[in-house]
Amino acid sequence: MAAWRSLVLTLFPEMFPGPLGQSLAGKALDRGLWALDILDIRDFARDKHRSVDDTPFGGGAGMVMRPDVVDAALHAAQENWAGAETSGEEAPGRRAPVLYLSPRGRLLTQSLVRELAAGPGVTLLCGRYEGVDERVLEAHDVLEVSLGDYVLSGGETAALVLMDAIVRLLPEVMGNEDSPGEESFGENEFEGLLEYPLFTRPAEWQGRKVPEVLTSGHHEKIRLWRKAQAEEITKRRRPDLWARYTKN
Numbered sequence: 641m642a643a644w645r646s647l648v649l650t651l652f653p654e655m656f657p658g659p660l661g662q663s664l665a666g667k668a669l670d671r672g673l674w675a676l677d678i679l680d681i682r683d684f685a686r687d688k689h690r691s692v693d694d695t696p697f698g699g700g701a702g703m704v705m706r707p708d709v710v711d712a713a714l715h716a717a718q719e720n721w722a723g724a725e726t727s728g729e730e731a732p733g734r735r736a737p738v739l740y741l742s743p744r745g746r747l748l749t750q751s752l753v754r755e756l757a758a759g760p761g762v763t764l765l766c767g768r769y770e771g772v773d774e775r776v777l778e779a780h781d782v783l784e785v786s787l788g789d790y791v792l793s794g795g796e797t798a799a800l801v802l803m804d805a806i807v808r809l810l811p812e813v814m815g816n817e818d819s820p821g822e823e824s825f826g827e828n829e830f831e832g833l834l835e836y837p838l839f840t841r842p843a844e845w846q847g848r849k850v851p852e853v854l855t856s857g858h859h860e861k862i863r864l865w866r867k868a869q870a871e872e873i874t875k876r877r878r879p880d881l882w883a884r885y886t887k888n
């Protein structure tokens with residue numbers, strides 16, 4: 641099967657791969673464990689000034705990305721996927737969803753990340769924050785996804801975060817030393833809990849000692865201590881997550 645792929649539509653192609661060219665994601669990209677392709681939205685501008693935006697109907701601040709330009713870019717993305725699929729042996733019927741990064745979107749959670757990692761890939765539409773003409777989002781059945789209740793200056797940094805979260809879950813991306821097992825929101829007995837505290841050498845640092853149980857060698861006691869810590873931290877810091885955890 642073809643590697644998981646992200647096709648990014650942006651006005652700032654130089655922002656990619658950016659941090660995803662480094663470390664874990666970067667090595668995985670070099671090894672072909674995932675693929676990243678970029679389309680420059682400006683290449684789909686139709687006039688001699690290569691304009692991609694216009695003033696909003698009804699007035700107001702800022703500019704809006706034009707539906708005709710974004711539509712042409714999304715059609716090119718579709719064709720690009722069709723080409724990629726005929727050259728591979730992609731499972732039929734599993735189409736890569738088109739996501740638009742926006743604060744109005746469905747909140748990105750680890751379960752959505754897992755869902756996207758299990759599919760063939762994503763097309764990511766990055767807008768300037770004033771936004772994209774609503775009609776082109778409707779016409780292409782775009783799923784809006786938000787990182788949280790704050791406003792970024794554009795979708796590109798959000799796209800990088802989304803890809804980072806997905807790529808680390810792809811097969812063979814992580815070594816055994818740092819498997820995506822026990823950290824917050826991982827899929828195991830700590831599922832739904834925030835991470836317990838971590839310590840490394842030295843056992844005493846600036847007068848602060850590592851909790852004794854961790855140096856005891858009692859694996860079962862250590863597991864129980866970590867579980868209790870994770871629960872305590874979650875209860876205190878994130879009552880919303882705690883409520884969901886205790887319900888399940």
Ligand code: ADE
Pocket residue numbers: 741742743769785786787788789790791792793794795798
């Ligand atoms: N673009 C601007 N703000 C954003 C946010 N909070 N999440 C996703 N995309 C965005």
